[in-house]
Amino acid sequence: MLEGAELYFNVDHGYLEGLVRGCKASLLTQQDYINLVQCETLEDLKIHLQTTDYGNFLANQTNPLTVSKIDTEMRKRLCGEFEYFRNHSLEPLSTFLTYMTCSYMIDNVILLMNGALQKKSVKEILGKCHPLGRFTEMEAVNIAETPSDLFNAILIETPLAPFFQDCMSENALDELNIELLRNKLYKSYLEAFYKFCKNHGDVTADVMCPILEFEADRRAFIITLNSFGTELSKEDRETLYPTFGKLYPEGLRLLAQAEDFDQMKNVADHYGVYKPLFEAVGGSGGKTLEDVFYEREVQMNVLAFNRQFHYGVFYAYVKLKEQEMRNIVWIAECISQRHRTKINSYIPIL
């Protein structure tokens, strides 16, 4: 790749970078969160959100306001912004943005297949699918019986097609296999995304590769943690770990043998980045491993904005916006359940 991105980047992508930096500046501040935490009802929350950049996004909602409706509207708003970026982008930024949507597509496919298992109507599920992961063949996903069916008949035209190599099998799609399929698809997707960023080189690789490595390691830890006490065998577990990141390959081998949280912590203690994270788990705030990982992710994404002329700002903006949505949904849940002791467990961004 040509070095000196600062000379050529703005020709194709300058407008969109400026736009995304403007969007980032409108994320909620600590003061906004303090105001939200003091609300007594969801209607109060809606009124406070109107004073922020969210504006009247809940204006068309019928009573009663629920947390689920707030979440759906926030997602639609993010999707609107993202579609604007994608429609105005040129290569290779458009491929980068398409890679970003693949993770949502995988979630939607799994949601549809689970819905088919529970005999839900397709329309019901389509309403709850993530708008960023929409693709035209979505309605047909629920008729597939095996992963090969799914690939050959339906997903072969979508961007998900290249990720199916490890997942082709004739096994019927029951709960265990759907979970395995989800994790294997995600693993292939992450590896492909990492390769794309690395091959692109330049500032984008400098910024995106550490973020994606952290994502791979995070997945390895969380899969291991959640697999304790389930039917998932250690060999199966090892096939779900993405093959890049700081933990690859020795850490992953050790992690595959772990049988409880302490053994996992011992593996993490070998890595200078993860040792303090694991030490922060538990403690007085009652933080879970997912919480500390989300905090670290926010730190890395905020730092991405310190450099210019790379695509990482788009990825970082979407992830920060997602964290903001998680924060707002958490505060809304605490308000609607009238259980305010943990209401301050959100992660402030700016």
Place this chain on the structure above:
Amino acid sequence: MAALDLRAELDALLLQLLGDLEELEGKRAVLNARVEEGWLSLAKARYAMGTKSVGPLQYASHMEPQVCLQASEAQEGLQKFKVVRSGVHAPEEVGPREAALRRRKGPTKTPEPQSSEAPRDPLNWFGILVPHSLRQAQASFWDGLQLAADIASLQNRIDWGRSQLRGLQEKLKQLEPGAA
């Protein structure tokens, strides 16, 4: 003398009634706490997994109950309630049964006995690798269930105690028309 015995019985019954009421208050407070904890753990699970991954999309509209209520008659026509797992009446099986979630290799040639499967853990509606908070929610709600059955039995006992009390007070009035 009969009046004295009756008064003693009345006192004993009243004491027991008050004790039961205190126990009921305690159990109600614990039930509320468990249910609140359960819902908060569900919210935490939504934070970790995504809001739409823990919701009405994940369960079927028709489901088989895992737990049943068993009513039994104790002494003096008093009803006690107990929570019992359904599916205890297992069908007659000859060979070893496979766990419901085994990954089947290759196309299944032999038809599996479809008469009645072991009831599946509702935790698996949300996937196999579920976060800890979801398991905590399940444990809280399960505790709440046990408590609810105890509370129902206690309330029955209290109602019965009150009717006994009234009966004894009537008898006392008849024995001592002036003193009651």
